[in-house]
Amino acid sequence: MSGASDREPTRATESPARSNESAARVADRLHSAAIQLLRGLRVTDRKSGLSGPRASALSVVVFGGPMTLGELAAAEQVRPPTMSRLVTAMEEQGLLIREGDSTDARVVRVRATAKGIRILQAARARRLASLQVVLESLAPDDLQALATASGVIERVARSL
């Protein structure tokens, strides 16, 4: 994709125009590259029964600790009913449990089980293995470029 063959900016005057055009082009390429990368990393892990959305949600609970269903829904940017269903499915898989809150009987607290933690770690390792292999074959400069860019991308994503 990407309008790769689009015209060069009429580099008549200053940096502002050039900077804008450049930002637009980088936005396009970065977006496209991110899509391709994640598409290549097949997210669904049939072996462990951990789909993309489940792995993502479980990862939030494992690394972030127990939290309410609403917080988890917000973190995953889905609506409560969607998260409710995801949690039910993962609970049936034995990956996490619903707990009540002692001070507020409305809230549902979600906690990863030992099995959930174990399975998440294994799925993560499998998912990243193929990427790691490719990265190992990169020139050191390229790997360094990715390391640097990762930080920048994280910052960019945070301010989106």
Added chain:
Amino acid sequence: MSGASDREPTRATESPARSNESAARVADRLHSAAIQLLRGLRVTDRKSGLSGPRASALSVVVFGGPMTLGELAAAEQVRPPTMSRLVTAMEEQGLLIREGDSTDARVVRVRATAKGIRILQAARARRLASLQVVLESLAPDDLQALATASGVIERVARSL
């Protein structure tokens, strides 16, 4: 994730073990960063009726020119039935058309309509606008880092 201060010495004489560790860490952070980035960029564009999968497929046809349904399915990494249904839906939206092939009556050739091109461009512009704004506020070095990394990521994705 982990390593708050992760300035890795780019030493030319790294040992293999060290290199592996670094690749693993970069894999993790890059993967996570890509997810966060795309999550921030809400893909579904209700206004134009162009969901993520549709926008992506249409973009391939618009920029790559007419192609067979099978080629499009391969490009989008979905099975033929999935693409067949996607094409049917987009055809009903008037975004593209199915055409027969003169030499092989089995194949279906898919071509974007003028409306499809127009709507894709508009949706792309909307989708990238917010990212572009953030990128424009970056330090030139950071923007350059992203530009460089985009190319590397594209290469990495291609060999996944």
Added chain:
DNA sequence: ACACTTAGTTAGCTTTGCTAACAAAATATG
């Protein structure tokens, strides 16, 4: 005490992924 707000669930719809089974056309083989 009664109205309002908040947290989560249930019900039901849509989209998008898949596999299995099929039809039609092209190609290979006897």
Added chain:
DNA sequence: CATATTTTGTTAGCAAAGCTAACTAAGTGT
């Protein structure tokens, strides 16, 4: 030439995951 195989796309039917609307239960506030 006739038939078997392969290729291309479709249809049918299932499951996952997203949504909104409507509901229950529990806190809050006037």
